[in-house]
Amino acid sequence: LYLSSKSNMAFTLYSLIQAVILCVNAVAVLHEERFLSKIGWGVDQSIGGFGDEPGIKVQLMNLVRSVRTVMRVPLIAVNSVCIVLLLLFG
């Protein structure tokens, strides 16, 4: 059975970039008030616990918050470029 495609899902750097953009977009749309606080992942719920090290949940919440803060503006530019490229080249 001589298939030309490998069973490694034919990864390219472009598909990796697409996956990263989609994941960062997904993190960026998590709203602070409407969603994260409701499930106990809000900013105010992570301040407590000044022990020696924070747990995984606190680290995750910090990561979500920092990604949302840092990537908000660059994501606008990257998404616009992506939309234009996809419209032009399919």
Added chain:
Amino acid sequence: MDYTATQSVSRQRKLTYVDQTIDPEMRNTSMDGTDPSQLFDDTSAAPGVQPTGFQGQGVGTMGHPGRTLLSDPMSNLAMAYGSSLASQGKDLVDKNLDRFLPISKLKYYFAVDTVYVGKKLGLLVFPYMHQNWEVSYQQDTPVAPRFDINAPDLYIPAMGFITYILVAGLALGTQNRFTPEILGMQASSALVWLIMEVLVVLLSLYLVTVNTDLTTIDLVAFSGYKYVGMIVGVVAGLLFGRTGYYLTLLWCCISIFVFMIRTLRLKLLSEAAAQGVLVHGARNQLRMYLTMSIAAAQPIFMYWLTYHLVR
């Protein structure tokens, strides 16, 4: 100036009549003869000075239309502008590249010699006899890999990656499945898996808040060590068929598992746990699980990236 003019004229008379192609670089090298890179270094003085020296000779010798290119002031200007742009661009690239890619730190990872590479390759396939896995330091900076076999390097992973692609092409060629595009596909696939693995390890190191001195480049180096085992497995598969492939891959998987555990144990776990003492506590347990999962991911990748090559 006269001396150089006569010297160049005599040299040009030796050139054959065929050499009429307009080649300013060759003209420049024949002109001064000592500095072939003059085109890029001296942009201010050269173009204005030299053509006038040749104008006088242009009447005497005939049939060198390349001369007219340099005597034309517009092309002089263009050439001067172009070469000054090139040197400016080179300076800009040199200055900014050091901001994005830490070039000096990269140089540390390539400071290897043959003895180190040989010993490290032996260690990658047979790590069971090695006793001391600690990286030796010299005043807070790690010693170069040339002097310490436990230090990670980037030479073996880089060479291993390239060799893996070549061996994959060879393996596909023996099955009549080779096209030139497949080489590029293999390369980008393996690179993508490597980047994803390094990103996942970085994320998990961040989440578990391990205070370690492992840099990103160290992680790339550790992830690249598995290519050695993959190459050995595929070559064995080509020589001895599927059983040879499975046996050597099993051996290399176990070796890289032990290698990673012994290397990462010293870097990720706390001091007491690294000595082999069972330290209880959720944090140490988490770190132990992290080490084991990083080490266990290596054999999985080794199998995943090579099984389609050996049929």
